[in-house]
Amino acid sequence: MPDEFQLSSGDRAIIRALQQDCRLSNAQLAEKVGMSASACWRRVRALEEAGVIAGYGAVIDADRAGLGFHAIVHVTLARHDRSAVQRVMTELTLRPEVVECYATTGQYDYHLRVLCADMAAYRRFLDDFLFRLPAIESAQTNVVLEDLKRRSVVPV
Structure with a gap:
């Protein structure tokens, strides 16, 4: 795996969309970034395998979780x-x-x-x-x- 992954404009669109809502289905994500579902799935997998997408998670409000x-x-x-x-x-x-x-x-x-x-x-x-x-x-x-x-x- 190369040290630096070259991001395409489509990759950047996928990353921006997933950072806004990582719970999007592949079909929703593909529609949002203007790709076919299969192309979008391949790009997301490539971003994950390259380590560009390091994980997915929820954003927690620390105060409401009792960590004031x-x-x-x-x-x-x-x-x-x-x-x-x-x-x-x-x-x-x-x-x-x-x-x-x-x-x-x-x-x-x-x-x-x-x-x-x-x-x-x-x-x-x-x-x-x-x-x-x-x-x-x-x-x-x-x-x-x-x-x-x-x-x-x-x-x-």
Whole structure:
């Protein structure tokens, strides 16, 4: 499989339509993007096999699901040896409260988007998990007051 998949205009139309509603039937999708059903099915399968379409899912309202505390956490490591970094990465990816995790350049090593029920649950996340990882030096929390723009849509 090639590293980069060349998207056609039809592929882009399929991706945009599926990002708006991934529950469309193949016939509905084909009609929406102006393709035959068989051609559309082949293109969707090719996009899936190439990894361009990585999965399908529902968009959940975190507040209505009982996760009203939302924070961006900036993490600094005390050590950067391979085993310490690997353990931190593994542990962060396993925690359900960590819904996004980015290793970055700059002042902080990781940026996390964390969702919890409330401040008490977040405090437990810090005390019982994050600060118990030996490689963690510090964590700076920015509490999200309001989601101004949040998209999972990729602009193709």
